Amino acid sequence: MNVAVMKTKAEQAISESFEVAAAKLPGSAAVQARRAQAIGAFSGLGLPHRRIEEWKYTDLRANLKEVLPAAVEDKTPLTIAELIVALGPLAHVDAHRIVFVNGHYRAGLSDTADAAGLTISTIGKALQSASEEVLAGLASTPEGGDAVEALNTAFMTDGAIVEVAKGVAVDKPLLMIFVRAGSEANAVTVRNLINTGEGASATLIEADIVLPGAVRDAHLNTLTEVSVGKGATLDHVKVAVDEGKSLHLSNWEVRLAADASYRGFQFSSGLGFARNGINVLFNGEGSKLDLSGAYLARHSEHVDTTLVVDHAVPHCESRELFKGVLDGHGRGVFQGKIIVRPDAQKTDGKQMSQALMLSEDAEFDSKPELEIYADDVVCGHGTTSAELDPDLLFYCRSRGIPEKEARALMIESFIGEALDKVEHEGLREALASYAMQWLGRSRHG
Template identity: 45%
Template sequence: MNVAVAKTGNGRAVSDLFASAEGRLPGSPSVIAARREAFETYERLGLPHRRIEEWKYTDLRALVGEVLPLAAAPDSAALKRAADAVKAHAIAGARKLVLVDGVFAADLSDVKALGSEASLKTLRDTLEKDAGLLNTASTDAVIALNAALATDGVVLSIADGAQLSAPIQIIHIATAASTSTFTRSQVAIGKGVRATIVESFVAAGAKAYQVNDAVLVTVGDGADVAHIRLMDDAPDAVNVTSQFVTVGANVKLNFFNMTTGAAVSRLQGFITLAGEGSELSANGVNLLQKTEHGDTTLLVDHAVPNCVSRETFRAVIDDRGHSVFQGRIIVRPDAQKTDGKMMTRALLLSDEAEADNKPELEIFADDVSCGHGATAGALDESLLFYLKARGLPEKQAQALLIQAFVGEAIEQIADDGLREYVIGIAERWLERRS
């Protein structure tokens, strides 16, 4: 019997998008073949929907509605708007690597400031010789689509033993309205490195755009790394980011994510603790209002013994916002002496706000210490009354309680300057709410 897969309107739109974009996507013949294979995977799977367990709370078929055309390479006007956005969002002292509408912008980046401690290539140049960065095996349609359509990204390598004195900030800037961008980056961190990597997603006048980003990170033995992601896209944008992190032995990795923008956002992280004696601290904050939908899906794979993981996530949801947290810890049969804990809390500021929390443990070893928890509730009325009774307006009293609620996650950022920078983002969100 012949079986034909019926395509939805979204499916047809993406097929047309790939056909029109294939001729201008970078890559050698082997890369083009890898792209076609990835797109065939996407066509077989289609856009994720609620009948897929990992996507049950974030139905892209219903939430996205349509697939937008690929953004053109930025012109001089777009680069000027991007330069203004860099000034507004760059972290003081950081070494900036800027992507504008999915294309690396060398003139806006601090390439020379990287010095001998780090080397930089672009994905576009790398794909002219090798298809390896597109060969992430996955049955996830969004990741396959990223491999098929990735236009550019940064390929960053930090040398063994490097002690970076300043953060490296990768800034994704959208300037073109009603378009989509597909970026893929690789960060290879050597042995014994001490480094801070910051990713920022911002808009420079663009509206109703879509972002599909992928990041591949490897951390060498003995490294001490902070990885901070700040997502502040336009209120009507869509942002889906997939992260693949492989951690070596005796590593300290501190990951933090904050979402304060986009109509629909999803961060899906896949972290493998592949070396003994490593410690992972994964933390995040979703600040959502109106009808914003923010999804954090994190899988931590304890593949070897004697590793520690801690996950602390907070969500503050106002109006008809919807926050999702899906946390999964896997402990492999040989991963004895694993210590894994996960806690997520949601603060609902309106009767229509929604939070879905789904922590999971899959344990195949018998000598472990693992646990998880999830809570959801409103502001404490007695504390609110206490603050109001001392003369604070209601919104200001709420803001103080909200800051205390998200503070446990933000306080995990070790760098004082970066922690204050993130607190400032949260304060501005509270001001917009007021």
């Protein structure tokens, strides 16, 4: 006997929203068929909820009450001057620039003319011709997979396609800017494809920012697929700064070839309800991974970082360090799984997650995991949560430092260990500036 599964109002509304938007979404007949397949997969899966182990701390079904219309087009006016204001500290980072406003490419705001070694195009344009590259990317979300990624395939409007040429060291970072602007609340869905050629090196920055005065309620679903070629090096940093009301769903899918080096960093501040998923697969021996991040949450903000590092081959190294600062009723979630496959001998993997609690009402849930099927490995994980050290605070005050400033210095020192993972000096300073701005608004800062 078949038992019908009751859908929530939000799940029904998502399917109805797709029916309304489908004809306006970019893509050839082949792409439209892939979109229909994806929304069908979502209908079978439904929104993730707490009975799914990977989502036990972040119940999207319970928290998604209203479904916003898809941002299938955008004509919101935006000037370079307004963009610079919205970028804040990131405006001082010297970088090539590609800009998307409410999920749609803006050539007039972008600057990639002198990006030697980079081939940059957009998903929106590629979908129209249904290129093999784009269709291969869409195939990463099969039926029975992740519901959020299925929605990304169904609704995506645009995004960046970036190719780093073989053997090229790109002179400065590529800044991919995703701006929320205007007064209409909508759901933005973007897909990025990043390919770093053999022996190449580059720095990539994803920035999710908000134009001052823009609508505060918004939904964002972004998926970035990254391929790092043999012997290549990629530094990949994501900066997401908002005003505490947005729904932010993000996924990174990373594949590493032999002898590749990938350094990923995520910075989150002011995200109302966020889920940052990171999946890394070692495809070649001798590769190195360094994943890290810092997140700041207060009021009733919720930030979930869930990652899976899959050591599928021998002789690879992975390091993960994530730090969170939680104030008010802020909640942080960290779920980190390291998998070592049976043939992945000589694996070296270490993971640490730490949270600093500034309020008795703050909450931190941490679930580090090791799945080891090989015997010649060195692996470990740990997690801690604590308040500010009262003895250290007293020491600072005894040296004439006001309590407010002493707290800020201690918090800055705590997250500084994670920020130091960012090798680009200008970018590291920009992230520190974002953190200090948050501390200045915090009741403890």
